[in-house]
Amino acid sequence: MPKDLSATSLRIHNAIVAETAEKGIGAVAMLPIAKRAKVSAGTLYNRYASKEDMLQQTYLQIKHRYHAQLMQVGSGPSNQVIRRLWINFFAFIQDRPQELLFLEYAGAAQLLTDAQRAEIAPMQAEVSGLVQTALDDGTMRPIPLSVAIDLLMGAALTLARRHALAGNTAPISEIDTTFETLWSVLRAEPQAPKD
Template identity: 40%
Template structure:
């Protein structure tokens, strides 16, 4: 079913928020800049959002939910090595298709925009991903590293590649994603356990 006019307008606003943030930084964005980029009237913003901060928060949570869904789509994989590989390629499906959205998530996370109840939702996504990685540590597939370090080793290359894609205006190739995963795997696999790439 095609999106209705209200959904399309909200998507235009979301895309404008992301583009303005990536181009100018969160502190420098304005409703006027978003309106101009989205090509909507100023009043349209307030049909969808209470104010600029509400807009930033809602866009962040929407994208965070979509990113989480992409990363965890293979959560039913019984084999931990296959699960981590699926998480990696799920993350990169998101990054490759939407590098600016991925950078926005990083910028917004650093800005600490969320209200406490919204932060609890975002923290729940992070805890869910950490639990999936912990499963690999517990069964000996992954090296016994802290959850935060495992996440960092997986996400940092994605950030680097997403930044490069945005700056160069070039997509990230499947070959680059695969080669990078092979290198990242060497840093997170338990060489004493069963950490084989599948």
């Protein structure tokens, strides 16, 4: 939950996220969001230039918080960093599963301007850099970076989405089992000692 928002801003944020997660981007409208947030429609129009602006600002706000939590991986061996990256992904959405759906729907709708896409590109590069390090140092089997990211994030998103759509969160045991199964495929094979 955003910690830097006033009570009114938080109600508006939650209403935008909930309406989008429940109805999809195409069906989102300012009036139902205002009603849900218990504010006037004028309040929304004072904050946002348009529905598109409202969705863009909300997306960027969530994306920045998500990235900040995701990157709290510390240092250490690459296998531990990748594991913490995975755990941090689920930690972010445990209390706010609708924010995952919002990010997915808004991302798929390609609402961002070129400048906004440029704003989030370094975030994506930073995550990719962690995976690239695990590939470069031999922690992960030698596969293309795009394949490694697709496997890691695809599995995480599928698991999280399934539970978010069901209105719950993935149990830790399922998160752990999924990661361990995936990691058994991604990790490099141990090298036999050289004689």
